[in-house]
Amino acid sequence: MQDFRNLAVWRHAHQLALAIYREASGFPDSERFGLTNQMRRSAASIPTNIAEGCGRSSDADFARFLHMALGSASELEYQILLAAGLGRLLPATAxxxxxxxxxxxxxxxxxxxxxxAPRSKNGPPTADS
Structure with missing residues (x-):
């Protein structure tokens, strides 16, 4: 078990979630329960799954939660494309x-x-990636 805040990937995912929340706040009210909600949920799910995986007791569990974070990231990637296609995001922002x-x-x-990967004698992989 490790502190998720020490993971560079979690820090990047957290910053992305904050950015998505800021951008989605400019979407029209008609999107509040649609694209706004979906993008925010997907964006928050990425660092949430990384954090939950860090709290698990095995590398296999951690990897499983990383895969869930990857799924949420792919979902968010499409939602950004959709928002841009609908004119909700500027192309540069998207x-x-x-x-x-x-x-x-x-x-x-x-x-x-x-x-x-096989563990070294120094213990589990550090999650500095």
């Missing part, structure tokens, strides 16, 4: 957010691979 999502997906995938 591009920046998608870049952040893709970086988090790469970091998460790398961390999954590291959790499945």
């Amino acid at each position: 591009g920046s957010l998608i870049g952040q999502v893709q970086a988090i997906k790469k970091m998460s995938s790398s961390l999954v691979r590291r959790t499945r």
Whole structure:
């Protein structure tokens, strides 16, 4: 078990969630229970799953929660595309957010691979990716 706040991937995912909340606050009221809610839930799910995985007792459980975070990241990536297509996000903003999502997906995938690698004598993988 490790402190999720020490993970670079969690810190990036947390910043992305904050950015999504800020951007979605500018969506019209008609989207409050639609795209606004979906994007916020997907964005919050990424760091939430990483944090929950850190609280689990095995690398296999941690990897499982990282996979759930990856699924939420893919969901959010599409929702950003949808918001941009609907004119809710400026293309530059959407591009920046998608870049952040893709970086988090790469970091998460790398961390999954590291959790499945044989442990060194120094203990479990540090989650600095």
